[in-house]
Amino acid sequence: MSYKIGITGGIATGKTLVGNTLEEIKVPVISADEIVHELLEEKFYQNRIKEIFGEEVFDNGILNRKKLAKIIFSNREDREKLNALLHPPVLQEIKRRLELIDFYDIVAVEIPLLFEVGVEDWFDEVWVVYAPLEMQIERIVSRDKVTEEEALLRIKSQMPMEEKIKKADFIIYNVGDVESTKDQVMNRISYLRRMIYNKRLE
Numbered sequence: 730m731s732y733k734i735g736i737t738g739g740i741a742t743g744k745t746l747v748g749n750t751l752e753e754i755k756v757p758v759i760s761a762d763e764i765v766h767e768l769l770e771e772k773f774y775q776n777r778i779k780e781i782f783g784e785e786v787f788d789n790g791i792l793n794r795k796k797l798a799k800i801i802f803s804n805r806e807d808r809e810k811l812n813a814l815l816h817p818p819v820l821q822e823i824k825r826r827l828e829l830i831d832f833y834d835i836v837a838v839e840i841p842l843l844f845e846v847g848v849e850d851w852f853d854e855v856w857v858v859y860a861p862l863e864m865q866i867e868r869i870v871s872r873d874k875v876t877e878e879e880a881l882l883r884i885k886s887q888m889p890m891e892e893k894i895k896k897a898d899f900i901i902y903n904v905g906d907v908e909s910t911k912d913q914v915m916n917r918i919s920y921l922r923r924m925i926y927n928k929r930l931e
Contacts, residue, residue: 731836732925733827733851737843738858739890740883741868743903743910747858748839750914757833759826761840764819769794774814781810795873802883816846827851834925835918844888844896856917857897859890860904 736758738744748758768774775792786797801808823838830836840848849855860868862884869880894900899917903910 731827731831731833732853732921734835734837735843735849735852735855736837736839736858737841737855737893738901739860739865739887739893740841741865741872742858742860742890743901744839744841744858746903746907746910747856747901747914748837750911751837751918754915754918756835756837756918757830759823759830759836759838761819761823761838761842764822765815768815768818777814778811781814782807798873798883799879802879802886805886808886812842816842820846820848835921842887844893849896854898855896856899856901857890857893858901858903859894862890864904 734756736744736747748760751758769778769792775787778786778792778797782797782800786793786800797811801811823840827836827838838852840846843849843855865884866877866880869875869883870877873880875883901910901913
């Protein structure tokens with residue numbers, strides 16, 4: 730049975746960097762965001778989104794994720810409607826994929842809303858990836874081409890970072906250069922691999 734790590738954090742704190750680093754050192758990573766993207770390609774979910782949010786989030790029949798994001802990040806009720814549609818199938822798919830890779834010594838799942846959906850008990854430990862608020866805003870503005878106000882709305886739509894840190898088993902501080910963040914990930918995995926190896930010897 731695999732040792733399971735749950736990875737979470739705020740928007741644009743560097744979860745993808747952490748996930749990529751894990752994959753470089755042969756720790757498989759399941760991404761909740763990737764599963765969401767796959768679901769949004771399916772006709773069934775596109776039709777449901779059309780029913781809930783109307784034709785205005787589509788351009789010539791193609792879902793405009795930027796328009797959808799603008800709606801859900803500015804209205805809690807709309808955000809909850811989308812979450813109610815997508816969370817159950819996403820969690821089901823994560824479970825299915827975890828079963829498929831259960832032969833690895835360590836596996837990781839990147840779930841931005843890990844605490845919000847209450848799946849902490851799925852994991853042996855939960856990592857929170859931290860970055861300062863100014864850095865988050867800067868990254869969102871640059872990456873998603875939105876205003877600072879919109880960036881802040883996105884950040885505020887999630888559980889406050891302070892609360893996530895209190896719930897974390899391990900914190901990755903993504904505040905310096907890329908190598909510093911990667912080192913934290915690799916050092917923790919080295920420690921866990923030694924721990925797992927020693928337990929097998931007992």
